[in-house]
Amino acid sequence: MIIISILFFDAKHIPPFPNCYTLVPTLGATLIILFGQKTLVGQLLSQRLLRWIGLISYSAYLWHQPLIIFIHLRYHNIPQILLMLIVVCIVLALSCISYTFIEQPFRNKKRFSRKHIFFASGVSAIITLILALFLIQTATNRTLLLNKENDSYLSDLIKNGNxxxxxxxxxALREEKNTFSNRTSTTNKRLMLIGDSFAHDFYNIINEGKHLVNYDILVHFVDVHCQIYLGSEDRQQFIEAEYRQTCANDYDIKYALPHIHQADVIILSSYWRKWAAERLPMTLKLLNLTKQQQIFVIGLKNFGTINPRLYVNKSTQYRFKQYQYPNIDVIEINRLLERTIDRSIFINIQKMICTRYNQTCPLFTRDGKLITYDGMDLTKFGAIYVGNIIFNRKPLNKL
Structure with a gap:
């Protein structure tokens, strides 16, 4: 069970720790303790080298997490494999030192009585607390801006972060035009963008990054509560009661079908609900696209819970180091889409952006510009940042 955990439990495919998967190696270790003494595993673990590792394991446990966090923050671009090698080497060295000069002496009752140990522990705790408060204050001071007048964070948020x-x-585009231009059928390609606020984001990505400048673009809005769906089932049964009347009117992809059949490229971008994601293969089939038409499905994106006010008066360096875990439901729906539709048409924005340990997501660009103001929708700088990533990778780089 421990070996299975090492080989198959990849941080990219399981929820962030702690989770139910933790029980598997824990149960494996418990079985070894209870029944493994006379087995091959027990004999293997009795070897001198492994026994020595066991002796220093508690020290290693105490050292490894602070070291990983420190190296992540200090050297954020270091490859994952190299990071692990560095941590293992340093942890082994520090664990040997702390075991030899701290653990062993304190276990010697002739050297230290229980009273001495409690006294030393109390003094150490007080010193540690004072040192921690000092370091926290020092770190806080370092995160503050030296020149607040030149920081555009708040003005950017007011103008382009809502x-x-x-x-x-x-x-504006939706109100301005409701048909493709007649001359684009022979000159520029036609692109149909359909969806909710995620489609808003995608249009901003195109607009701010100057992507697809030779395309004639038409948009169609489908409210997030209504979802993009074509099929024999009545979608009203999946929609919350308070939104059924709204969704019975204009917010339906069927009203976009005439323009879809005129388009060269169709892009579906939505905050996919599970019921719509499960039925998306049928929706795509019922669009009845020709072989010459291209369609792309944009997956969900989520950066976790964001409070923009926390980063007022913070330095660019501090902002750049802010990462968060995404919503696990978003990851699951993206996995569902990857399994059920052709991967050549699916753009998993979440996977492209959130590439750090345990799929954590950046909150700021390298210039200290906020990527998302609410954890889902993009700011102007977020649109530019995401656009530079997805339009330089397959399949959108071919458009």
Whole structure:
């Protein structure tokens, strides 16, 4: 069970620790302790080298996590394999030192009585607390801006970090044109973008990054509560009661079908609910696209819970180091989409952006610009940042 955990439990495919998967190696270790003494595993673990590792294991346990965090923060671009090798080497050295000069002496009752140990522990705790408070204050001071007048964080947030910004360009285009230009059928390609606020984001990505400049773009809005769906089932049964009347009117992909059949490229971008994601293969089939038409499905994205006010008056270096865990439900739905639709048409933005340990996501660009103001929708700088990633990778780099 321990070997299975090492070989198959990849941080990219299981929820962040702690989780239920932790029980597997724990149960394996318990079985070894209870029944492994006379087995081959027990004999193997009785070897001198492994017994020595066992002796220093508690020290190693105490050292490894602070070291991983320190190296991650200090050297954020270091490859994962190299990081592990460095941590293992340093942990082994520190564990030997702490075991030899701290653990063993304190276990010697002739050297230290219980009273001495409690006294030393109390003094150490007080010193540690004072040192921790000092370091926290020092770290806080380092995160503050030296020149607040030149920081555009708040003004950027007001102008380009809210829902008004997110929907502005998409809404303007939607009101401005409802048909493709007649001349684009022979000159430029036609692109149909369909979806909710994630489609707003995608249009901002195109717009801010100057991508697809030779495309004639038309947009169609489908509210997140209504979802993109075609099929024989009545979608009203999947929609919350308070939104059924709204979804019975305009927010339906079927109203976009005439323009879809005129488009060269169709992009579906939505905050996919599970029921719509499960039925997406049928929806794609019922679009009845020709072999010449291209379609792409944009997956969900989530950066965790964001409070933009926490980063006011913080330094660019501090902001750049902020990473968060995404919502696990978003990861699961993206996996569902990867399993059920052709991978050549699926763009997993989440996987492209959130590439750090345990799929953690950056909150800021290298320039200290906020990527998302609510954990889902992108700011102007977030749109540029994400666009530079997804349009330089397959399959969108071919458009």
């Amino acid at each position: 829902y008004q910004y997110v929907q502005r360009a998409f809404k």
